[in-house]
Amino acid sequence: MLLNQDINKAGVKICTRCIYDERMPEIHFDDQGVCNYCRRIEDLEKQYSTGTEKGLKKFQKIVDKIKDDGRGKRYDCVIGVSGGTDSSYLVYLMKEMGLRILAVTYDGTWGEPIAVENMRKVLGALEIDLYTYTVNSGEVDDMFRAFFLSGVPEIEAATDLALAEAIYRSADMYGIKYTIIGHSFVTEGITPLDVNYFDGKYIKSIHKQFGKYSLKTFPQMSFSHFLWWTCVARIKRIRPLWYISYTKEEARKLLEEKFDWQYYGGHHLENKMTKFCQSVYLPQKFKTDLRNNTLCGEVRMGKKSREDAWSEYNTPPKVDDVVDYFKERLGYSDEEYNKIMSAEPKHWTDYPTDKKRFELLRPLFYILTKNNLVPMSFYLKYCFPKER
Numbered sequence: 001m002l003l004n005q006d007i008n009k010a011g012v013k014i015c016t017r018c019i020y021d022e023r024m025p026e027i028h029f030d031d032q033g034v035c036n037y038c039r040r041i042e043d044l045e046k047q048y049s050t051g052t053e054k055g056l057k058k059f060q061k062i063v064d065k066i067k068d069d070g071r072g073k074r075y076d077c078v079i080g081v082s083g084g085t086d087s088s089y090l091v092y093l094m095k096e097m098g099l100r101i102l103a104v105t106y107d108g109t110w111g112e113p114i115a116v117e118n119m120r121k122v123l124g125a126l127e128i129d130l131y132t133y134t135v136n137s138g139e140v141d142d143m144f145r146a147f148f149l150s151g152v153p154e155i156e157a158a159t160d161l162a163l164a165e166a167i168y169r170s171a172d173m174y175g176i177k178y179t180i181i182g183h184s185f186v187t188e189g190i191t192p193l194d195v196n197y198f199d200g201k202y203i204k205s206i207h208k209q210f211g212k213y214s215l216k217t218f219p220q221m222s223f224s225h226f227l228w229w230t231c232v233a234r235i236k237r238i239r240p241l242w243y244i245s246y247t248k249e250e251a252r253k254l255l256e257e258k259f260d261w262q263y264y265g266g267h268h269l270e271n272k273m274t275k276f277c278q279s280v281y282l283p284q285k286f287k288t289d290l291r292n293n294t295l296c297g298e299v300r301m302g303k304k305s306r307e308d309a310w311s312e313y314n315t316p317p318k319v320d321d322v323v324d325y326f327k328e329r330l331g332y333s334d335e336e337y338n339k340i341m342s343a344e345p346k347h348w349t350d351y352p353t354d355k356k357r358f359e360l361l362r363p364l365f366y367i368l369t370k371n372n373l374v375p376m377s378f379y380l381k382y383c384f385p386k387e388r
Helices: 036-048 053-069 085-096 112-128 139-148 156-172 198-211 223-232 248-259 272-286 291-300 304-311 322-330 336-343 355-360 362-370 375-380
Strands: 079-080 101-108 130-132 178-180 236-237
Touching: 036 291, 036 375, 053 079, 079 085, 079 156, 085 101, 085 248, 101 112, 101 156, 112 130, 112 248, 130 156, 139 156, 139 198, 139 322, 156 178, 156 198, 156 223, 198 223, 223 336, 223 362, 272 322, 272 336, 291 304, 322 336, 355 362, 362 375
Parallel strands: 079 101, 079 178, 101 130, 178 236
Antiparallel strands: none
16 A cells, blocks of 8 residues: 555556546546546446435335335335444434334344444334344354455455345245345445455355355355345345435434444444454455545545545554454464465455356346346446456
8 A cells, every 4th residue: 555645646546536546456547537436436326316306206116116015014125234324324214214124134243242232222212123143153253264264355255145145035034025235336336346256156165165164054145046036036125325315424423313323433344354354354465445435435425535535545444453353263373364364365266156157147137137136236246247
């Protein structure tokens, strides 16, 4: 990273609209110096009418359809919750819009106590039922060790897919056809393929090579499971924040005032493994800092200047006792930990994946995307050949 460098003297080409620079995978700039990722955000804003009256009306129609389809059932939709900003705000918003919610949390046993308390406060005040999908901690740790040994950056890939599988299973259990997802491309962008890749085959192949224990409680989403949930069960994935006006600052303020909700210090840092991954593992081993996703969003929205965002980006992430916790929990000595951290980094292309399948089935996934059965971010990220 270019520590404490002025944005005008950085020595690398930087987007004139955000702070993505030429080191970002698959980036290119137009004749105005604007990167392709900013242009993608513009296209999505037009497509979804994000933050406009038109976008709100589009989403209201979706909500009305969810209510109609939920008649006679106990719940209208499932929302995955973590105690973080996005999911906590979505629970509040969907309740305000009249939906009957089943909240689902994936307990991978690495969550921060503050996140658990946030969930208790919000769900309790709103009288929303919570279903907890608990996984054996030994299996979770074995999966993390496998990814750490594999040398790839996506140490949390299995968690991301496990959460999605747990939500699908919960929805299927209660006959629910809609899941509400708390992603915002405006505030987070769409992380490039080479920064964060995952699919079921990728996870299974890494665990098979480096894991030690069989997985009996860990929810794995294979390619066949993915097709079942989307094509047969037809459980839709709705992303309200793609339609409505949303900022994390305003959401946090509302949550704090209404529920005594507490902030945990950074994007997705309500989980110890996420904190280790984003504050230590990615910056130190891969020279990758995911804070630029959020910072770019703040710059595009006019919440922060490019100069201030660049300065913050080039200030090292805060590291507390998370490394000691990681080593102690996963059983690594200082020597073993340092050896793995200093080993040559690996890439998702070094292991078997389903990427070619996604590309071959692009017409199918386009149809699924148009029917809200697969997120647009998945289609854009996984269904096209990797740029050279």
